[in-house]
């Protein structure tokens with residue numbers, strides 16, 4: 478049996494470790510985005526980070542020299558809001574998070590409440606409050622469904638790792654005995670919702686990522702062509718240790734500009 482390689486028409490790309498690292502553009506990132514726009518390719522930049530709105534992220538990318546339109550940015554907060562809107566339209570949520578999450582929930586028609594919500598929605602923040610976590614635990618005990626934007630246990634900072642959504646979710650799980658449903662990577666839901674947003678088909682879409690255990694595995698599960706770049710998390714010598722492999726490993730996003 479031979480597999481037909483369909484031409485790549487649409488692109489999904491991870492942000493941290495692929496386009497930027499600690500606020501600086503990685504070599505080739507600006508050229509790659511410029512090439513996508515020039516070729517009129519549907520594309521989305523994906524991130525599990527739920528702190529910022531797409532507008533905030535656009536501004537941050539622009540400051541590092543990468544010009545991505547706001548509507549081409551897809552965060553775990555946006556994917557979470559879309560998922561909730563499909564599950565319980567016009568529902569009520571108790572949200573722990575920043576503007577990235579609360580704006581996304583408002584924009585799909587959700588109401589924020591701290592009494593009797595349909596969902597407790599946990600996202601990323603730099604200031605987790607013990608009071609808010611206590612409230613979340615009691616609401617989950619009272620029957621609210623538990624959702625989290627992304628499972629990452631830590632996030633990067635210049636001073637070292639920061640506890641992130643996955644770690645705080647574990648705290649709430651320990652207190653309630655309830656596991657959250659995580660919407661962000663490696664849940665392929667994140668890629669499926671991205672494909673729908675740009676009306677792309679999996680067999681003609683490629684995904685670029687820097688992590689085997691999130692980007693590549695979720696890309697494979699969503700049926701995408703997968704490119705692993707070595708400018709982020711996964712190192713070249715570790716690729717073969719995973720029970721799955723990307724379609725191709727390349728040194729950096731600069732090596733993909735010619736494929737657009």
Ligand SMILES: [Mg+2]
Nearest residue numbers: 491493494687
């Ligand atoms: Mg990454």
